[in-house]
Amino acid sequence: MLKRLFLAIALIVPGTAMAANNVSLSSDVFIERKVAKPNGTTALVLEQPKTVIPGDNLVFVVKYKNVGRAPASDFSVTNPLPKAVAFNGTSDGTEIVSVDGGKTWGPLSALTYARENGETRPALMTDVTHVKWKFDRALSVGSEGKLIFRGTVK
Amino acid sequence: MLAVSAATLFFTPASVHAAGTVAGTDIVNVAQATFDGPSGGPPVTIDSNIVTIKVDELLDVTVVSSDPGDVATSPGLTAQATTYQVTNTGNGSEAFTLSADTAKPGDEFDTTFEQIILDTNGNGVYDPGVDTIYSPGTNDPVLAPDESITVFILSTIPAAATDADRAEIELSAVANTGSGTPGDIFAGQGDGGGDAVVGSTGASDEDSGFFLIQSAEVTLVKSATVLDPFGGTEPVPGAVIRYQLVATTTGTGSLTNLAITDDIPADTTYKAGSITLEGAALTDAPADADAGGFDGSAIAVSLGTVPGGQTRTITFQVTID
Numbered sequence: 001m002l003k004r005l006f007l008a009i010a011l012i013v014p015g016t017a018m019a020a021n022n023v024s025l026s027s028d029v030f031i032e033r034k035v036a037k038p039n040g041t042t043a044l045v046l047e048q049p050k051t052v053i054p055g056d057n058l059v060f061v062v063k064y065k066n067v068g069r070a071p072a073s074d075f076s077v078t079n080p081l082p083k084a085v086a087f088n089g090t091s092d093g094t095e096i097v098s099v100d101g102g103k104t105w106g107p108l109s110a111l112t113y114a115r116e117n118g119e120t121r122p123a124l125m126t127d128v129t130h131v132k133w134k135f136d137r138a139l140s141v142g143s144e145g146k147l148i149f150r151g152t153v154k
Numbered sequence: 155m156l157a158v159s160a161a162t163l164f165f166t167p168a169s170v171h172a173a174g175t176v177a178g179t180d181i182v183n184v185a186q187a188t189f190d191g192p193s194g195g196p197p198v199t200i201d202s203n204i205v206t207i208k209v210d211e212l213l214d215v216t217v218v219s220s221d222p223g224d225v226a227t228s229p230g231l232t233a234q235a236t237t238y239q240v241t242n243t244g245n246g247s248e249a250f251t252l253s254a255d256t257a258k259p260g261d262e263f264d265t266t267f268e269q270i271i272l273d274t275n276g277n278g279v280y281d282p283g284v285d286t287i288y289s290p291g292t293n294d295p296v297l298a299p300d301e302s303i304t305v306f307i308l309s310t311i312p313a314a315a316t317d318a319d320r321a322e323i324e325l326s327a328v329a330n331t332g333s334g335t336p337g338d339i340f341a342g343q344g345d346g347g348g349d350a351v352v353g354s355t356g357a358s359d360e361d362s363g364f365f366l367i368q369s370a371e372v373t374l375v376k377s378a379t380v381l382d383p384f385g386g387t388e389p390v391p392g393a394v395i396r397y398q399l400v401a402t403t404t405g406t407g408s409l410t411n412l413a414i415t416d417d418i419p420a421d422t423t424y425k426a427g428s429i430t431l432e433g434a435a436l437t438d439a440p441a442d443a444d445a446g447g448f449d450g451s452a453i454a455v456s457l458g459t460v461p462g463g464q465t466r467t468i469t470f471q472v473t474i475d
Contacts, residue, residue: 025202026202027184027185027204027205028205029183029207051209053174053210053351054175054209054245062202064187073190076188079183079186080186082183085183139189
């Protein structure tokens with residue numbers, strides 16, 4: 001267990017105090033590709049791409065696990081959207097988002113987007129700059145899960 | 155309210171840059187987790203692993219005829235231009251090969267292809283000697299994502315073309331990296347180091363402009379009425395001959411600088427101040443602002459530009475010597 005912890009530290013957060021690091025976090029990005037099957041139907045498969053083209057649909061999977069010896073309280077996971085990706089929703093709808101680079105947060109429907117001329121309009125999915133999940137209870141030792149959101153390559 | 159928000163959602167993709175993310179861009183994704191530090195310490199933030207994906211080049215092009223309508227022309231003219239807009243709708247810098255087809259089936263005549271011209275000075279108008287002659291493989295236009303270039307095809311209009319005939323002139327553009335079925339991949343050949351992938355246009359497009367022959371012709375009908383000094387119609391010395399010239403134009407075009415002249419017949423004398431156009435008197439001075447003139451041996455009337463389908467009636471009078 002200790003060995004694994006060290007490994008995680010070395011790979012992920014060099015410089016973070018060792019004692020505090022009791023959660024592991026991993027990110028995977030998949031692409032949805034339509035594959036023609038021999039029987040004539042098309043199947044949607046997820047692949048881990050090295051390259052994509054504009055318009056490709058991506059699925060972001062963030063896995064977390066409390067690998068420490070104490071519960072992690074006030075736990076939250078944030079994923080800033082890469083500039084070239086337009087947000088396309090989450091699978092569970094429990095996220096909050098930001099459309100201003102992480103300054104203000106809320107459900108998308110509660111946010112407004114400020115145009116360059118100062119006018120505001122209701123925020124749209126494509127305005128989203130950050131996605132965040134806030135857990136209302138502490139992450140107990142050994143518990144894990146994954147968070148999924150979709151995006152489209154701009 | 156629901157309808158409004160749905161409409162907004164449909165609009166959204168249009169606001170995305172047409173060509174998309176530039177080829178070669180890295181999409182870098184990192185997630186972060188934050189939680190309370192041990193024993194009430196400051197919050198701890200950790201990063202996930204980094205996932206990097208490169209954006210490939212999408213090969214796409216559009217060709218659009220940019221003439222406002224059919225280009226009016228006349229038989230026998232050379233260097234007649236049809237105009238097109240070639241746009242790189244892909245996401246990488248790409249060169250395109252251009253070709254012209256002046257022999258499309260289904261139109262009424264074919265022109266003779268002269269040259270493809272690149273609008274070097276970008277003013278949208280063919281400028282002889284200024285804009286560059288295109289030579290395939292030598293100066294294929296290289297366009298940045300979303301960049302357009304204006305292209306002209308120059309044609310010679312055959313002398314045998316007749317009024318109101320149309321000719322279709324097609325310009326094609328094909329991405330030099332490759333074209334084909336959307337999804338075809340040219341491995342490692344993408345701008346920015348990734349693959350090049352054929353986009354929805356097949357990386358090849360074409361569009362047509364049209365020439366329309368607008369010509370006009372004029373026919374002249376001359377008639378004479380005689381009035382003798384005795385109230386009869388005998389052509390005796392002293393009798394006055396009133397000539398009437400009716401010019402009739404036909405066709406879909408116009409005749410420019412149409413002028414009618416008529417010699418005064420031998421053994422007659424022009425009756426001063428007798429020229430009329432459409433019933434209105436004209437002066438005899440050839441150089442004044444008025445359309446009529448008599449130079450001592452012939453009358454002349456300048457009609458200017460006359461569209462097809464009109465008539466002009468001129469009269470003048472002479473006295474038999």
